[in-house]
Amino acid sequence: MSDPADRDWAPPDPGAVNRRPERAEPSPESAAPRPPAGAYPAPYPYQYGQYGPQPPFVRGQWTVPTPAGSPYHRMARTGAHRWWRPLVGTVAILVGGFAMVLVLGVVALIVSSLITGEQPNLEGTGDSILGNELADLGLNLATLAVFLPFALLVPWLVQRRRPGTVSSVVGRLRWRWLLVCAGLAIAFCAVSFGTSWLADLAVDDPAEANERWVGWGRFLAAAAVIIPLVPFQASAEEYVFRGWLLQAVGACTLETARGRIGRALSVVFRTPWPGIVVGGALFTSGHGYTGWGILDIFAFGVIAGWITVRSGGLEASIALHVFNNFLAFLAPAAVGRLDIVQGAVPWQYVVADVVPMILYAVGVLWLVRRLGIETTVPGPAEAEPEPIPAASGH
Template sequence: MARTPLHRWWRPILGTLAAVGGFLIVSLGLVMAAWTVATLARLPLVMSGDRMFVDPLLDLGFHLSVIALAIPVVYGTAWAIQRRPPGTLSSVLGRLRWNWLALCLLVAVAAVVLGQLAEAVTLLLTGMDPVYGWAGWETFLPPALVILVLVPFQAAAEEYMFRGWIIQAFGAYLRNPWPGILLGASAFAALHGYTDWGIAYVFGFGVLMGWLAILTGGLEAPIALHATNNVAAFGVVAASGDLDSALQQGELPWQSVVGTVVQFAVYGGAVVVIARRRAIRSLSR
């Protein structure tokens, strides 16, 4: 998709640098805007490490919004540097295929639920408590609204950057998609704070999303699972009332591998079968 008649060897390289630089600039702009508004409104700030607001809900919304800014940055980079329609980042049709995305969302919900159940059962069988808490509707509803509104954009932004841009940038040079898939998955894993089994999980997630993007000719399948998975993960935290830990990443128990395998197998297998039966186009014309 990036190898258009205007393609030159330097465009993907310059575009990558521009995308990274542009994201840093707009992120800094949002930080300054949020700081200004918070100061005028006398909202308590932390400004320490990756934490900005004392209120965990405001802090979560701020971080999700920052990541979502990658979407216009990558779109602008494709248009300005590669001189191609930004919609070609979405799929081989040059746009997001909404019907296909909706179908993938249904499959993603089933896969995430089955994965969570498999992990919970494995934890119970090995003598560990799955630790699903409930703090009440008053505590749950405000963050749930923020999560439902912002997480889909945050998940889509990561897919546009790591699967859309990186895979297509490499695709301008190489016929084989796997170097781009593996590089995108490595960058995706490196920018998360997981350790031990968590590293394997997030890297495997990146590989699966890259493979599905190539197989289905677009980002709809990756966005659907990424958004559903993140909504579920943040939702569980919001339900427990421990929103301070929503952005914390680290070690995952080995039992989570069982849930991961179930989720990946159900989603990947179902998407492949449905895409073939519906003849989802994977190549541009």
């Protein structure tokens, strides 16, 4: 009796040995559409590329945002802050600025020699270096203005924050607010001119009795140098002393300080006053005044720093500085004096200077409230950040 399996057996087909089996076509229901490049769902961590899945490319972000709700003096206190960044940045501004001053001075000496055909006065004797008082004035103003780009570049390069954060809490210079402050500064000049006239009556200065109007020709020539350069010179000083220095000191809040003295210092350094005082003192040291004149310049620096913090930006202090220097340079130029004589200053002139500055500061504070000027970084206020570990510095 034969096996039933033998009845189903058939000899193999010799041609089927090397024949490739046919692929079964998938049904429309089972065929999944191929997703386009980059269209994988969120849980899938890769993008579909030409040669299969590829890791996503994430572009690095250099600048670190300032926490919302931060006042102006603490805008450098970002997630990238370390104790050494303000120090390195200060050195970078000084080195870069003085290097540009050296380059500018050499270029000015070469140009002056080519124009006049005379050797420059490198020994420092006499009243002029370039052989012309007006050219010396322009050089002096320009050597201060060259610090402006470094005060904007160093915060981005060293502290990893946008250059506009030095201008104001909104990350840029507020031009409309600057124009409003300029109008107020014109009123300041009018008041300052009046108080200076009263001080002249109280101080008997024989040299002023011989001063005479130099004529429109000489005055306009001096104005053509003073008016274009003073805004850059004054702005550079504000960006360095009321901008960079104020924020550099304000970033050192000593949050990780321990002990009673450390906690007390931390409370003080959270306020803007250490930065205001340090900036005002260094600003005063850059001038050659003595006696009451030191108090005059220091008062200017402190008032400028105070209105910078209270207005959330440099616009008010820039306007004050620019128009104050317009008055300080143009008034002597009208009687033929192109150099600002520094040294001892009678106390009457100090009072004549400080009173208009105080009135200007009061006016700025009133306008800030009246116009609703931003004084902190816009956005929802965040909770106080966690203290940075001691290894990271403060």
